[in-house]
Amino acid sequence: MADVARLAGVSSQTVSRVSNGYAGVNEETRRQVLAAMKELGYRPNSAARALKRGEFRTIGVITFTLSTTGNVRTLEAIATSAAAEGYAVTLLPVAMPTQDEVRGAFSRLEELAVDAVIVIMEVHLLDAATVTLPPHVQVVVVDSDAGDRYTVVDTDQHSGSRIAVRHLLDLGHRTVWHLGGPEDSFAAQRRTDAWRSALEEAGRPVPPLVRGDWSAESGYRVGLELAAQQECTAVFAANDQMALGLLRALHERGRRVPEDVSVIGFDDIPEAGSFLPPLTTLHQDFAEVGRLCVEAVLRKMRQVGPERGTTLVPTRLVERASTAPPPVGGGGGG
Amino acid sequence: MADVARLAGVSSQTVSRVSNGYAGVNEETRRQVLAAMKELGYRPNSAARALKRGEFRTIGVITFTLSTTGNVRTLEAIATSAAAEGYAVTLLPVAMPTQDEVRGAFSRLEELAVDAVIVIMEVHLLDAATVTLPPHVQVVVVDSDAGDRYTVVDTDQHSGSRIAVRHLLDLGHRTVWHLGGPEDSFAAQRRTDAWRSALEEAGRPVPPLVRGDWSAESGYRVGLELAAQQECTAVFAANDQMALGLLRALHERGRRVPEDVSVIGFDDIPEAGSFLPPLTTLHQDFAEVGRLCVEAVLRKMRQVGPERGTTLVPTRLVERASTAPPPVGGGGGG
DNA sequence: CACCGCGATGTTTACGCAAACATCAGCCCT
DNA sequence: AGGGCTGATGTTTGCGTAAACATCGCGGTG
The missing domain is CATH 3.40.50.2300 (Response regulator)
Structure with a gap:
């Protein structure tokens, strides 16, 4: 950053301002800084940024197995929605559905660079894993009935x-x-x-x-x-x-x-x-579930209260050839 | 960290040493530090760590769509293997298979906290996206024939x-x-x-x-x-x-x-x-493909040379009921 | 007995960035 | 004309950590 500042003939603070898109920078100056950035191939260091800002712009997703379509599709939607909001998604796979594994994932999480967590998992295990999360980390859960303790988003x-x-x-x-x-x-x-x-x-x-x-x-x-x-x-x-x-x-x-x-x-x-x-x-509608998860978790991060409650996403009947009236004389007569 | 040091009656450097498992700390001291950590609920700040160490312990995975089994299973294996090595995995979804999207993913990547990238994608697009990656970021590609430019791991x-x-x-x-x-x-x-x-x-x-x-x-x-x-x-x-x-x-x-x-x-x-x-x-064997990707990318990071080449994972025939000799008088006679 | 070496610990420093504050020039108002 | 305001920029500082270096005490050695 200092190099860029020198080349552009400004202070490093001005480079920072340009880099973060702040107003109050002369158009001419901005152009020079951008040119200098490009020439030197400057990229902001996200570690320093995170350190300074106190947030990582990253959401962790804890999921047990990616072998079910639902989990995968939800994850995909989460990643896409998060990207649209400028957030990255870090994956925390839980290899086995055991308490130890879940605890392990959560403790890895503790030193992980995430601002919030979305859990896609059977919550039976989540409950028992009485892990103390970093206090500021918000949690949203999919597939749970723990609406009184966490924010829950799920298919209806x-x-x-x-x-x-x-x-x-x-x-x-x-x-x-x-x-x-x-x-x-x-x-x-x-x-x-x-x-x-x-x-x-x-x-x-x-x-x-x-x-x-x-x-x-x-x-x-x-x-x-x-x-x-x-x-x-x-x-x-x-x-x-x-x-x-x-x-x-x-x-x-x-x-x-x-x-x-x-x-x-x-x-x-x-x-x-x-x-x-x-x-x-x-x-x-897994895409919707994922989108709502991200929305909920961002809202929780930005506001104060730990707003709990459950959001349900409706399903839609798709009629194909596998259903028909019962055979006559069979089980009919309902 | 300073608080922990104070409570344990040592310097912050000693806390750091304990936190990183260095040798050369008295057993008695170590115990006190650990106790202080626990009491205060101390967790190392990964941003500061990354800033100091110059690495994030994170691997980025760029993937176009998670709708194919192969991609998903590979991703899962990557995440699991990476976790075993103490690395986190950040997901970079590419919504549409267009040049712009790919370029977008790579440029998001530029400011992202990753040390290496694994690309699971049709490489036709990768080629055209002439993005300059951060110089130290290593790349491993799945599903490609670009073995001369990248390290490739794939099913045979x-x-x-x-x-x-x-x-x-x-x-x-x-x-x-x-x-x-x-x-x-x-x-x-x-x-x-x-x-x-x-x-x-x-x-x-x-x-x-x-x-x-x-x-x-x-x-x-x-x-x-x-x-x-x-x-x-x-x-x-x-x-x-x-x-x-x-x-x-x-x-x-x-x-x-x-x-x-x-x-x-x-x-x-x-x-x-x-x-x-x-x-x-x-x-x-997607699990093996994922494992090898992580292995390859870590090897590249730890060694110097940008070792290229292709690793192939063998497949295995699973015989079930859908194959049989041809109908007599039909297409037989091979 | 003075000195060396070594293990254990403390002190200083810098990583790259951005908030907070400081500065400065130009302009409007009374 | 002087004061205060605004917009543009520079300077200082500290985020939390770990490397590098400094220190200190102790036991062994010539």
């Missing part, structure tokens, strides 16, 4: 699941089975709760719950059980990957989709439209 | 594709069709080249090339054309998503897989085993 799992169940009931199915996600996931839990309450509200029997672990493979395994239930004509799978496995299981057991069994998923992954048959599912 | 696309073609020929197919990836992708280009050369080497006819854009949807569209070719008994799809679309197209046109047509993919995405039928494909 509840209403989405109700839409799924309603869609199948409206087609004439007597009831809807559910291929749920893992027990330790809040998202899975909420989808399951909504499924049950929607059925109860409609006065329909609630079939036994079966669970997978989000993977297509688990959907296949559990799907084989469902395929054996002749009275099962409609299944709400908690995500599209499991729905894929379910489709395969049904196919192998000779149960046609949607003629014999209707299947609805959740997520609307890009491949869902290419399943056999194309999958009816609930579209999640 | 060529040998993987040859294995795919050989597998189908060995099953008895006369030749192998190819559903290629987009023209502007180096990875796609290499897979296509390898397909062609493997056929030529075996003295087989080279069917006309069809291309998709990596998406399942495009695989379906193009797949409809392939399905119309009665002499087509074996297809090598450049990735699993397009293979999924192809499977759907073949199904809709009444061509059974693998009885009438064999299909092989590339990537081995987690869902591939749940396709209908389960997809034979080439497994890419």
Whole structure:
């Protein structure tokens, strides 16, 4: 910076002013400084800047696994939104869903150059990891019900699941089975709760719950059980990957989709439209979730209060070929 | 830090020594300092550290889109490996594959706190973006053939594709069709080249090339054309998503897989085993690619020379149900 | 016994930047 | 004409840390 100042014949402070786009610099002077910067290939040192300003312009994202579409898409949206606001995004992967790993991520975070944190994770683990964060670091959480302790942004799992169940009931199915996600996931839990309450509200029997672990493979395994239930004509799978496995299981057991069994998923992954048959599912707007996370965290940073509460992003039903009215004489009559 | 020093009754330099794990500190003193740190909730300020040390312990990852499995898995592996080495990872998303966007990412990078950059991107764009990087910033590229200008780490696309073609020929197919990836992708280009050369080497006819854009949807569209070719008994799809679309197209046109047509993919995405039928494909070791990227970039940072060259990670054939010998009287006789 | 060497610790300094304050010239007002 | 105001610029200072150097005490050695 001193070199630039010398070359431009000004003080280093003026260089700083130009570099930060401050007003109150003569147009002529500004041009000279910019020319000098360019000639010397000057780049501001972000460490010094951060030290002086007391902020890093960086948001940390803690995420357990990038193997689910949702996490990835949300992360991408966060990174894009953050970039638009002049913030960088630092990734803090948690290799295993263990307490130690989570604690480790948070403690790495402690010495990390971030002003705020967005957590994309099952919050069961977050709770237990009683880590004291640097006091000024703001936190926003995705996939949680901890709205009273953190600011939460999430897809509206509840209403989405109700839409799924309603869609199948409206087609004439007597009831809807559910291929749920893992027990330790809040998202899975909420989808399951909504499924049950929607059925109860409609006065329909609630079939036994079966669970997978989000993977297509688990959907296949559990799907084989469902395929054996002749009275099962409609299944709400908690995500599209499991729905894929379910489709395969049904196919192998000779149960046609949607003629014999209707299947609805959740997520609307890009491949869902290419399943056999194309999958009816609930579209999640991950881009919006990510955008809102960044917005929330920046608002918290800029304002004072630690504003808590939950923001929900609606889902949208995408009808494809995997859902249809029940077979006549089958489970119909709802 | 001064507070800690005061509380522990030592100088701030001793605190620094403890904080950085230097030898030459009395065990008794060290304990006192650690206790003081804990009591005061001291955390080293990474900005000041970076300023003093002249390095950020951070690696930037520039990536265009996180919508492909490969990019995501590689990114995840990079983040994990980097964390193991005490490095953080900063994400630099490039929203659109345009020159301007790439240039933008690189210029954001210029003021960003990174010591090195890993680029996961089609390098066609990278070339044109003649940005002058900060001189000390090392670059490693994934998916490129620019081994003479950058250090490159990539999956061995060529040998993987040859294995795919050989597998189908060995099953008895006369030749192998190819559903290629987009023209502007180096990875796609290499897979296509390898397909062609493997056929030529075996003295087989080279069917006309069809291309998709990596998406399942495009695989379906193009797949409809392939399905119309009665002499087509074996297809090598450049990735699993397009293979999924192809499977759907073949199904809709009444061509059974693998009885009438064999299909092989590339990537081995987690869902591939749940396709209908389960997809034979080439497994890419993205974790290894990511690990090697970090290793390479750290080696470059620590040593002097800008060591160039290419490291290839081998693929592995995963046989599932989508490949079989050709129908008798069909395209057989290879 | 004086001196050297070494381990343990303290003191000084500079990293690059930007806020705070200081300066200075030109201008308007009374 | 003098005072005060404004806009443009320069000077000083300190952010928190760690390298470099200084110091200090102790035990061993000639």
